[in-house]
Amino acid sequence: MAGARSLWRANGVKEEQFGKPIIAIVNSFTQFVPGHVHLHEIGQHLKKRIAERGCFAAEFNTIAIDDGIAMGHAGMLYSLPSRELIADSVEYMCNAHTVDAMICISNCDKITPGMLMAAMRLNIPTIFVSGGPMEAGVDGEKRYDLVDAMVMGADREVSDAEVDVVERCACPTCGSCSGMFTANSMNSLNEALGMALPGNGTIVATHANRMNLFERAAERIVDMTDAWYNREDASVLPRNIATRAAFLNSMTLDIAMGGSTNTVLHLLAIAKEAEVDFSMADIDALSRRIPNLCKVAPSSHYHMEDVNRAGGIMAILAELDRAGMIDSSVSRVEGKTLKTILEGWDVAAESCNEEARKLYLSAPAQNGRNLVMGSQQSMYESADLDRADGCIRDVEHAYSKDGGLAVLYGNIALDGCIVKTAGVDPSIFDFQGTAKVYSSQEAACEAILDGTVKAGDVVIIRYEGPKGGPGMQEMLYPTSYLKSVHLGKECALITDGRFSGGTSGLSIGHVSPEAAAGGAIALVQEGDAVEINIPKRKINVLVSDEELSRRRTEELEKGRDAFSPVDRDRHVSQALKAYAMFAASADKGAVRILPESI
Ligand SMILES: CC(C)(O)[C@@H](O)C(=O)O
Numbered sequence: 001m002a003g004a005r006s007l008w009r010a011n012g013v014k015e016e017q018f019g020k021p022i023i024a025i026v027n028s029f030t031q032f033v034p035g036h037v038h039l040h041e042i043g044q045h046l047k048k049r050i051a052e053r054g055c056f057a058a059e060f061n062t063i064a065i066d067d068g069i070a071m072g073h074a075g076m077l078y079s080l081p082s083r084e085l086i087a088d089s090v091e092y093m094c095n096a097h098t099v100d101a102m103i104c105i106s107n108c109d110k111i112t113p114g115m116l117m118a119a120m121r122l123n124i125p126t127i128f129v130s131g132g133p134m135e136a137g138v139d140g141e142k143r144y145d146l147v148d149a150m151v152m153g154a155d156r157e158v159s160d161a162e163v164d165v166v167e168r169c170a171c172p173t174c175g176s177c178s179g180m181f182t183a184n185s186m187n188s189l190n191e192a193l194g195m196a197l198p199g200n201g202t203i204v205a206t207h208a209n210r211m212n213l214f215e216r217a218a219e220r221i222v223d224m225t226d227a228w229y230n231r232e233d234a235s236v237l238p239r240n241i242a243t244r245a246a247f248l249n250s251m252t253l254d255i256a257m258g259g260s261t262n263t264v265l266h267l268l269a270i271a272k273e274a275e276v277d278f279s280m281a282d283i284d285a286l287s288r289r290i291p292n293l294c295k296v297a298p299s300s301h302y303h304m305e306d307v308n309r310a311g312g313i314m315a316i317l318a319e320l321d322r323a324g325m326i327d328s329s330v331s332r333v334e335g336k337t338l339k340t341i342l343e344g345w346d347v348a349a350e351s352c353n354e355e356a357r358k359l360y361l362s363a364p365a366q367n368g369r370n371l372v373m374g375s376q377q378s379m380y381e382s383a384d385l386d387r388a389d390g391c392i393r394d395v396e397h398a399y400s401k402d403g404g405l406a407v408l409y410g411n412i413a414l415d416g417c418i419v420k421t422a423g424v425d426p427s428i429f430d431f432q433g434t435a436k437v438y439s440s441q442e443a444a445c446e447a448i449l450d451g452t453v454k455a456g457d458v459v460i461i462r463y464e465g466p467k468g469g470p471g472m473q474e475m476l477y478p479t480s481y482l483k484s485v486h487l488g489k490e491c492a493l494i495t496d497g498r499f500s501g502g503t504s505g506l507s508i509g510h511v512s513p514e515a516a517a518g519g520a521i522a523l524v525q526e527g528d529a530v531e532i533n534i535p536k537r538k539i540n541v542l543v544s545d546e547e548l549s550r551r552r553t554e555e556l557e558k559g560r561d562a563f564s565p566v567d568r569d570r571h572v573s574q575a576l577k578a579y580a581m582f583a584a585s586a587d588k589g590a591v592r593i594l595p596e597s598i
């Protein structure tokens with residue numbers, strides 16, 4: 001292979017680096033996404049650190065889509081499919097160049113899951129480190145985030161001048177938007193899965209300790225390659241870290257935090273790549289026994305920086321561990337069990353180490369616009385260790401005994417659907433209303449804003465699933481608009497599409513099978529009564545089985561046009577059609593399923 005070696009020399013490989021593992025720095029830097037805007041130089045910085053340890057590292061980039069910018073127009077069709085594109089491109093680059101290990105620099109919504117899917121597929125030593133959360137926006141005593149800007153922007157009772165103030169302050173720094181939105185949910189889950197170091201989900205992007213985290217991850221990946229390639233220690237491989245027990249831990253954390261509903265989709269997809277048996281039935285079972293220990297925006301006034309001050313993800317895992325709700329014998333990227341890591345990193349434990357105590361005091365600078373990673377060193381004066389009334393609660397003082405997510409089943413969701421109960425007012429846990437049916441997000445938004453949707457309605461948005469959209473749009477606008485018109489507690493919304501982590505209210509998504517795959521959500525008619533009962537995990541359109549099957553026969557008589565929207569004019573590109581052709585419904589993670597013959 002003299003040719004390849006010659007080219008590696010031209011890439012900068014030194015004589016002494018031949019024969020040693022090649023480590024890919026899989027970066028997701030882009031200037032289109034504030035969560036990634038600060039990642040330009042970090043890749044090269046890590047390359048130097050890895051070289052100091054004797055290995056050759058080479059950087060490549062993945063794409064990254066900003067859901068908040070893509071939202072509300074046709075751009076959102078591309079967001080979820082970009083996850084598969086990211087996974088594929090990492091596989092292409094790594095396999096084409098026979099990469100031995102990866103350090104994955106992710107952050108926003110689809111990048112962490114896309115890279116995790118690739119890590120499970122490739123099963124080479126891999127460590128993740130995310131770009132970190134954005135600081136919350138500050139206006140006097142008030143804290144704002146992106147979702148506040150969206151909701152207030154459409155609220156007729158909020159003046160343009162007020163909206164302008166919030167728009168300018170809601171997203172002050174680099175990093176992933178500051179609430180428990182999808183990016184932060186995934187980066188927190190990744191910490192619980194064992195693929196990222198403590199602090200990954202919660203240290204703000206601007207803090208010097210975020211830079212330290214990157215450096216520690218670079219050190220660790222060199223040790224991980226040594227463990228696997230020189231000592232045959234397989235415990236550092238992704239599939240030996242992300243085991244079924246680890247997936248259950250990760251989902252448990254999500255339920256305890258009331259994370260974004262997108263995590264369900266992504267964990268199912270990642271588990272499929274890892275060939276781990278993990279399904280909606282597991283999520284359903286967990287949601288019935290895991291309490292809600294932490295509420296973050298949009299479900300409370302707390303932001304990720306407050307979770308960090310309370311001890312971050314390790315503190316929540318430790319509370320869950322004390323109650324016997326997770327399996328802490330799983331191994332992690334540190335090469336240690338979760339139990340061992342919790343001993344050193346749980347701020348509520350006496351055994352907590354000094355490094356951890358300092359890390360969890362990392363604070364936002366609250367100094368206005370700052371796009372530079374690791375550029376400030378503000379520290380909280382004290383930690384939030386109030387487990388009865390603080391940001392993180394112990395099991396005894398849980399926000400609710402039931403977790404923050406629930407899987408509902410019924411005649412319009414035979415394979416299930418998802419609701420973030422942490423964001424639903426308990427007064428509407430049991431809700432019955434009248435269906436108003438729309439075949440696109442746009443049509444539903446119009447109806448909400450022009451007053452067609454009234455108190456007591458159940459807004460059904462169908463043909464927005466993985467196949468039907470295609471791309472399973474994230475619909476923060478209709479759910480935010482319901483709040484803007486003050487119907488947040490008076491209406492429900494049901495869709496085969498999905499939501500942003502910023503969504504709260506009685507918003508039920510991921511209805512499976514989706515309308516375009518023949519799901520009964522396609523058979524709901526305007527004026528039908530719909531019942532939703534969260535404690536009983538039920539969702540039904542109140543028409544008889546005979547009537548539903550009569551409607552199904554009528555739909556099928558349309559032949560080629562059956563189970564497709566009649567009144568929608570939407571341009572779908574070739575690229576999206578290719579995804580739609582293979583996309584499974586949300587209960588399978590919206591992954592592409594190839595025909596068995598291929
Ligand atoms: C733009 C948001 C809030 O990040 C959204 O994309 C999410 O999924 O949470």
Ligand SMILES: [Mg+2]
Pocket residue numbers: 067109182474499500501
């Ligand atoms: Mg999103």
